[in-house]
Amino acid sequence: MDYKESLKYIEETHKFGIRLGLDNMAKLLELLGNPQDKLNVIHVAGTNGKGSTCSFITSMLKECGYKVGLYTSPYLETFTERIRINGENIPEEDVARIVTLIREKIEQMVSEGYSYPTEFEIVTTMAFYYYCEQNVDFVALEVGLGGRYDATNIIKKSDISVITSISLDHVGILGDTVAKIAYEKGGIIKENGIAVVYDQSDEAKNVIKDICKEKNAIYIEAKFDDVNIKKSDINSQIYDCTIMGQRYEDLEVQLIGEHQINNSILALSAIEILKELKHLNINEDDIRKGLINTRWPGRIxxxxxxxxxxxxxxxxxxxxxxxxxxxxxxxxxxxxxxxxxxxxxxxxxxxxxxxxxxxxxxxxxxxxxxxxxxxxxxxxxxxxxxxxxxxxxxxxxxxxxxxxxxxxxxxxxxxxxxxxxxxxxxxxxxxxxxx
CATH class of the missing domain: 3.90.190.20 (Mur ligase, C-terminal domain)
Structure with a gap:
């Protein structure tokens, strides 16, 4: 298939709708050598702010010299935006090549009695395969819908699970209360893992805390109490904050709205933990450059x-x-x-x-x-x-x-x-x- 044919093939699988469950993903990825198991993943779930938080994380790691994959959905203008490495979209020829390979594996699994994968399952599989092939250092992986049964949650481990702001959305699928939705989002937290959580309603936080307790995972809350916003207009925002005991002054972001300051603090909290966990070489200048250079089109x-x-x-x-x-x-x-x-x-x-x-x-x-x-x-x-x-x-x-x-x-x-x-x-x- 060429690029246009591969997009048409992906779009045609839209008729299979949304399927929450991981059996199909497990089989398809097994046939491709389980590329997802070879990646260092920062997994991000939540109702709002997932994409922005992933972008902040990616930009900071990139400034530190790492090769970072960014997987998001939906796309704004072109399909290839969904799968990026250090700000560069996946090349169209790679989409065509990988989708052709995936189609062969799908035909094999369907012949063995498995259901046809959904559009999101196919695109997520492509992302895993591409990032593994390109030998990235990290992947900022945005959940598509919910968390617990989302196709991205096929990963067995993550470096950090990040939970952004949770509110009512997709109530017909995820549940009609914030607590029920938080339960689905918290499903990405791994056994003995680390969860970095946006400071939000007690209803959401209490559910996440219970999941962490059950999975023996560390719960860390990104706090916004001591944030001092020095400038906030339609062009940029400058603020001071304390993260994990470290005081930062005059951090600047070009994403607009107070919620984006909070998202950047959540992302920086994840980076600080990753730094300790992986003994990464991350300095303050790189963090500052990463924050100010973060772009996330279509959000104010x-x-x-x-x-x-x-x-x-x-x-x-x-x-x-x-x-x-x-x-x-x-x-x-x-x-x-x-x-x-x-x-x-x-x-x-x-x-x-x-x-x-x-x-x-x-x-x-x-x-x-x-x-x-x-x-x-x-x-x-x-x-x-x-x-x-x-x-x-x-x-x-x-x-x-x-x-x-x-x-x-x-x-x-x-x-x-x-x-x-x-x-x-x-x-x-x-x-x-x-x-």
């Missing part, structure tokens, strides 16, 4: 000035609250324009209730996903909050309409679904290049 990311145009992947209540905080801080008193598209299985009403007070105009559109809510249906929901709502089915038309009707001093925010904002990002960057 400013793409344009005059009008200000920001994209953000807020798609659940926790994400919406983080976005609302950033709007409150950076654009206080300004009413903005919201370009929004969402997936039907998200807490749409919860997100709207948080975001609507900050906008006096909304354009709804339909993400390119079979789970998307139609823009007209979304418009009707939003009409309960404000009168000025326009629905435009096609995302490119929606972006063009939004820009055409904006004044230079306006603030435009596009949010609601990563699937949509990836398209918005591509469209907007292409427009900027043309102009």
């Amino acid at each position: 990311e400013k793409l344009m000035d005059n009008p200000t145009f920001i994209i953000d992947g807020a798609h659940n209540e926790d994400g919406a609250r983080s976005l609302a905080k950033a709007i409150e801080k950076n654009f206080k008193g300004k009413k903005g324009t919201l370009l929004i598209g969402m997936l039907e299985d998200k807490d749409i009403d919860g997100v709207l209730e948080i975001l609507m007070p900050y906008f006096d105009k909304v354009i709804t559109t339909t993400p390119d996903n079979d789970r998307a809510i139609n823009c007209e249906v979304l418009k009707n929901k939003i009409s309960k909050y404000i009168d000025n709502v326009v629905s435009i089915e096609n995302i490119e038309d929606a972006v063009n309409y939004t820009l055409k009707n904006a004044k230079e001093e306006d603030v435009i925010i596009s949010a609601g679904s990563l699937y949509m904002i990836g398209s918005v990002r591509t469209i907007l960057n292409n427009l900027l290049v043309l102009n």
Whole structure:
């Protein structure tokens, strides 16, 4: 298969849906020589902040001279973003080569009576194989959904299990309380392992603590009590903090929102533990460079000035609250324009209730996903909050309409679904290049 054929093959497995369980992964990886067992993994689960935390970890380790794989999902603009080494996407020819090999093994396992692997299982297998082949020093591995039965949890061991902020999401699959969801996320913690946990609700923390006790794992909490934020605007943030007894001053990150400072502290806590655990050569200069050089597109990311145009992947209540905080801080008193598209299985009403007070105009559109809510249906929901709502089915038309009707001093925010904002990002960057 060439690259396009391999992508088509992967996409066609989407019909097998989501399957929580590890039997298929175990068989497929066994046929490939169990590459996952040869990797040093920092495994990251949680509801929000997984990708950012993985990116901070990867960037710091890269600055220290290590070769680091980063596995995330979904992608924003191109499939190869999901599998990276030191910031470089997997080459298209490697996707084609590895998927061709995986397809052969899948045919073998299906002939032995196993079920056909899902799309996520195939992509995760490809990542494991590629990282092993490329002999990376570490992999920052983002969980796809949940944790306990997620395809990434086929790994027998991890250097550290990292648990980010936990809130309600995917309630139909993971459970309808924070405690139930925390139980699924905490499923990545290994026997006699180490868990580094985001300081969050007691409901979530108590479940994680119980799992650690049961598995004889060390529980370490990343604390945010003594964080001193010296600067926070739409371009960067500077702060002081203490991590594992070490005081850091004037750390700077370019990711926006107070939650990103917390995510960076969680990542740095993991790095400090890894440093002791593996006797790594990590100095403060490398940490500083790693933090300031971390990029994570699509998360309160400013793409344009005059009008200000920001994209953000807020798609659940926790994400919406983080976005609302950033709007409150950076654009206080300004009413903005919201370009929004969402997936039907998200807490749409919860997100709207948080975001609507900050906008006096909304354009709804339909993400390119079979789970998307139609823009007209979304418009009707939003009409309960404000009168000025326009629905435009096609995302490119929606972006063009939004820009055409904006004044230079306006603030435009596009949010609601990563699937949509990836398209918005591509469209907007292409427009900027043309102009």
